[in-house]
Amino acid sequence: MRVDQLALDLAVTIRHDGHGGVADDLAEPAGLTRWVQGHAADLVPAGYTADAAALAAVVEVRTAVRALFARAVLPGPPSSADAAKLPDPAAALGRLNAAAARVPLLPRLDWPEDGEPVARFAAAGTVTPADRLAAALAHAAITFLAGPDRARLRACHAPRCVRYFVQDHPRQEWCKPACGNRARVARHHERRRAQGTP
Template sequence: MSVPLLGEPLPIELANTAYAVRGEPRDGLENVELFTEWLAAIEDRLPWRLSAEELAAIGDFELTAARELREAVRDIAQAITGRDAAQVAAGSMAGAAPSVGAVETLNRHARWAPYWQELRWQGEPAAQVRSAAPPVTAVLSFIAQEAIDLFVRRHADLRACQGPGCVLLYLQDRPQRRWCSAACGNRARAARHYARHR
């Protein structure tokens, strides 16, 4: 699978399905097959499993919904990451106004498939997450709800990668971090080194 998976929260992983290779835009949700591959790759991070039959049943409706949710998450993230350094340091959201349409889209996806926990008892108590919605709709709704939580609680940590030609997002987990991955950091350092020695 060519779509980058960075171990970030699922809303960021979804946003990062729009990525770049050597500065050229790529779409990790270009078709149903790529979307299905992405869902299979993140399945262990979901609150419930998608069966092979459910993955095989994915069609254009689910793909369109995933793309729509991705664009809403990216729009909101870009508004947040577009703040200046002083606003970030102060934890301020001032000046960060995503489009009303992106917020409405995110909220609509969050409402599509409420989910709940049910108690299961098989020797030990366990919680099983359930939803009455179709499985992929429930997954997208779960990601939308996670995005809302992320934008409310962790907005000050959200960053856009500063690597040359990179368009990925990440959560800053240490003060010195400026790149989505070590590979982007290496490319940025190599580009600076090359520029100095030209």
């Protein structure tokens, strides 16, 4: 998985619940444990189980990420889940940078005898799994927001959708085909209602 994809995966843990509301995949430590197993298992020790401290740290990173995603999609509107619920961009930057600083990274060169040299970064000292996870997610968000995909970031504006997505082609308006279908059906019903047709 690309490291910058991890930031988008974290942001979309806030999603439409299928019933007109918003669901939070990280509402409890068990949800974070499931998400990490599916998206970021290489960032934590095998058998990792999230606790309340890890959940709080990751949710703080996610809040900062969503606030900065809302800034990135300007002048378009942010996700409807974020309206008036996020910190201002300066506070979000502070939170994201603080999370990244939880684990100082040192450059490391690996050069196997039968391969090419590879530059990596290793954590300086001993860190808790919660700090490692929060810092890695913050680093992924920094990479995404400073990279070329930020310009293609969009908020899906299909009815009830609250996701962000990276636009694959210039005419893409929705995060997935189901959202496009919902938006077309909603427009059709709105036109019929405006014409006075039941």
